[in-house]
Amino acid sequence: MKKKIYASVIVPCYNSESTILRTLAALERQNFDKPYEVIVVDGGSNDRTVELVKNFLKRSKIPVRVFVTKYRGPARQRNFGAKKAKGEIIVFTDSDCVPSRNWLREMVRPIESGEAVGVQGTYRTLNRKSLIARFEGYEIEKRHERMKKQKYIDFIGTFSAAYRKDVFLNFRGFDTKFPIASGEDPELSYRIAKAGYKMVFNPRAWVYHPHPDSLKKYIKQKFYRAYWRVLMYKKHPDKITKDSYTGLEVPLSAIFLSLFFLTLLLYPLFPTYLPPVFLILFFLVNADSILFMAKKERKMLLFAPLMIFLRTFIWILGFGTGILKSLKDKIFNSITFRVKNV
Numbered sequence: 001m002k003k004k005i006y007a008s009v010i011v012p013c014y015n016s017e018s019t020i021l022r023t024l025a026a027l028e029r030q031n032f033d034k035p036y037e038v039i040v041v042d043g044g045s046n047d048r049t050v051e052l053v054k055n056f057l058k059r060s061k062i063p064v065r066v067f068v069t070k071y072r073g074p075a076r077q078r079n080f081g082a083k084k085a086k087g088e089i090i091v092f093t094d095s096d097c098v099p100s101r102n103w104l105r106e107m108v109r110p111i112e113s114g115e116a117v118g119v120q121g122t123y124r125t126l127n128r129k130s131l132i133a134r135f136e137g138y139e140i141e142k143r144h145e146r147m148k149k150q151k152y153i154d155f156i157g158t159f160s161a162a163y164r165k166d167v168f169l170n171f172r173g174f175d176t177k178f179p180i181a182s183g184e185d186p187e188l189s190y191r192i193a194k195a196g197y198k199m200v201f202n203p204r205a206w207v208y209h210p211h212p213d214s215l216k217k218y219i220k221q222k223f224y225r226a227y228w229r230v231l232m233y234k235k236h237p238d239k240i241t242k243d244s245y246t247g248l249e250v251p252l253s254a255i256f257l258s259l260f261f262l263t264l265l266l267y268p269l270f271p272t273y274l275p276p277v278f279l280i281l282f283f284l285v286n287a288d289s290i291l292f293m294a295k296k297e298r299k300m301l302l303f304a305p306l307m308i309f310l311r312t313f314i315w316i317l318g319f320g321t322g323i324l325k326s327l328k329d330k331i332f333n334s335i336t337f338r339v340k341n342v
Contacts, residue, residue: 005063006034007108008165012077013095014043017052018334024056024064027093030104037063041081043071049095056252075174075184078158082265083170092136092158098126098208099160099167106205116198117167118189120153121160121205130213131299135307137211138300143245143293147201153244155194158185160207168195175235182228186243186280190236201244219314226318230326249285254314254319256282283310 020040027038038060040053050068059062063251070137082090089108093099105153110116124151125137147153158181161219171191178184189199212218233240242248267275283290286308295301333337 003035005037005086005105007032007036007089007091008081008087009036009091009104010037010041010078010081010085011093011095012041012043012074012081013045013049014074015045015047015049015114017045017047017049020049021056022098023095024053024060024095026098026100027070027104027249027342028060028062029101030099031101032082032104037065037086039081039084040064040066041077042066042068042301043074044069073176073179073184074158074167074181075176079176082165082173085165088165089162090161091166092160093207094159096126096210097159098101100124100206100208100286103205103207107160110200110202111162111164117153117164118156118192118197119162119205120147120156120189120197120199120201121162121207122201122203123209124206125157125211126211127213128207129210130289131217131303132212132218132307134297134298135293135300135304136218137295138304139289140221142289142292143247143295144201144203146247148203150201151242152193152198152296153201154189154199154239155186155243155245156189156199157245159340160205160208161185167192171195177231178228180224180228182225183232186239186245187232187235189241191241213288219310222311222314223318223321226315227325228323229319230322234326249289252285253282255318256285257309257312258316270322282309 003188006207011020011023024038024040030036042050042053050066052064053064057066062128065084067080067084069077078092089111091104091107094292107119110119122142123137125133127133128137147155171188174188178187193199212221256278260275260282263272263274283305286305290301290304290309293304
């Protein structure tokens with residue numbers, strides 16, 4: 001008689017042939033003493049992803065199921081996987097992550113003890129040869145250091161996330177209005193936290209994860225994350241200033257850098273000492289992060305300020321573009337409504 005599945009690990013993927021076997025192999029090696037399954041939800045890949053997964057499941061020591069859907073974004077794929085899950089606890093990771101041996105055990109531990117209904121794990125940088133990837137890893141590590149100090153959190157990212165399945169389904173999972181990985185995961189955790197449920201951060205549950213390793217990839221990622229933050233903050237305006245993961249330095253950085261560019265642009269008409277003042281304030285707000293990274297790696301003392309400046313600038317552009325798109329849609333919908341009612 002087969003034992004009842006206790007936990008279901010859900011992995012959404014799309015054109016992941018170069019990484020998916022590494023992820024599955026790590027999931028198969030988990031130091032976990034209860035029955036668990038892996039659910040791979042493919043978003044219509046046009047490479048060998050599905051073929052590789054099917055070959056893997058034939059020889060796998062653990063149950064692996066694969067489903068193929070149309071590509072409609074990871075939010076839909078994860079929701080689909082959650083509905084198919086047999087386990088009482090659903091755990092998410094990405095198709096380019098490599099979970100550590102004790103990852104699954106640590107992810108479910110706070111849930112099975114009754115401490116929480118949701119768990120956030122942490123990262124370790126996989127592609128450490130890249131200076132940009134290491135910078136991204138240090139920045140995340142700094143924010144996770146903040147999360148360690150909090151008894152309960154309101155921010156969970158799906159690279160390493162676990163939920164009690166009944167709670168996840170009661171909240172209807174991730175908002176599918178987010179078409180890419182861009183904020184659908186913290187948006188769900190905001191809703192769950194506001195309803196009074198407890199979620200925790202577990203630094204002992206970690207996965208190796210590759211971060212953007214080129215300037216082009218980094219800029220693209222930051223732009224679209226900021227762009228879709230507009231939708232997230234429309235739903236949760238109280239989170240604009242701060243949440244468990246994002247400290248006050250992020251909105252302050254955006255404000256000071258915006259004021260720096262504004263006063264610099266107006267300088268020919270209104271000469272003032274304000275541009276350098278705002279620039280100094282910008283770097284002072286980020287001084288703690290810069291020093292944190294410099295302790296990890298001395299060259300970050302010079303590299304980190306440049307990257308934080310670039311990251312904030314791109315964030316302003318992405319967020320501004322998102323606001324303009326939102327206003328455009330609002331005006332269009334208003335005109336359409338009036339025309340229909342004439």
